[in-house]
Amino acid sequence: AQSVSQHNHHVILSxxxxxxxxxxxxxxxxxNLFWYVQYPGQHLQLLLKYFSGDPLVKGIKGFEAEFIKSKxxxxxxxxxxxxxDTAEYFCAVNPGTNTNAGxxxxxxxxxxxxxx
Amino acid sequence: xxxxxxxxxYLFRKEGQxxxxxxxxxxxxxxxxxxxxxxxxxxRLIYYSxxxxxxxxxxxxxxxxxxxxxxxxxxxxxxxxxxxxxxxxLCASSVTGTYGYTFGSGTRLTxx
Numbered sequence: 001a002q003s004v005s006q007h008n009h010h011v012i013l014s015x016x017x018x019x020x021x022x023x024x025x026x027x028x029x030x031x032n033l034f035w036y037v038q039y040p041g042q043h044l045q046l047l048l049k050y051f052s053g054d055p056l057v058k059g060i061k062g063f064e065a066e067f068i069k070s071k072x073x074x075x076x077x078x079x080x081x082x083x084x085d086t087a088e089y090f091c092a093v094n095p096g097t098n099t100n101a102g103x104x105x106x107x108x109x110x111x112x113x114x115x116x
Numbered sequence: 117x118x119x120x121x122x123x124x125x126y127l128f129r130k131e132g133q134x135x136x137x138x139x140x141x142x143x144x145x146x147x148x149x150x151x152x153x154x155x156x157x158x159x160r161l162i163y164y165s166x167x168x169x170x171x172x173x174x175x176x177x178x179x180x181x182x183x184x185x186x187x188x189x190x191x192x193x194x195x196x197x198x199x200x201x202x203x204x205x206l207c208a209s210s211v212t213g214t215y216g217y218t219f220g221s222g223t224r225l226t227x228x
Binding site: 006102103 | 149156
């Protein structure tokens, strides 16, 4: 069974600091990778996704993530965080095959607090 | 606006009672999913459906049941067999799994 590990449960940063949230997965085959974000009081929403091609993917609000296949990692980055980035962030993976394409496995989430 | 509607937002249930959570989408998505979220834990898959009249168990299906009679609707029943039903339940849909999910706002179920 696949699993997703997010190593940082709670990250606290000051505004303008750089952010990197770790995500590692265990699955030997082709995968689709996602980062979701949940701002306070809002729905979970898709931040960015990777299916194939360029391993560096860009999402909304200046976020990016890099897929490193050899490390089974998909870390989320942002060069300079803002107070409005305070949220919970979830990494997710699903197999890149048609039969199980919908079955995403999520990490436990990382709570990011940005101090103004 | 297209989206997913979950109702009710809050639900209280007495022990031993079944309860049904509603999930409706108007996105014309084929696939729908139910996840459970507990504090400090990620989302765990309960059931999913990739087409009408078909659904599969997820990782924690025991004590839950679903139906998919219409493309737009994927209700979840929490039965009295579910030993620890108090949780936050999230419904999601997708065109296919590769496009990522659209989530509803969730239903918080409390067993009293």
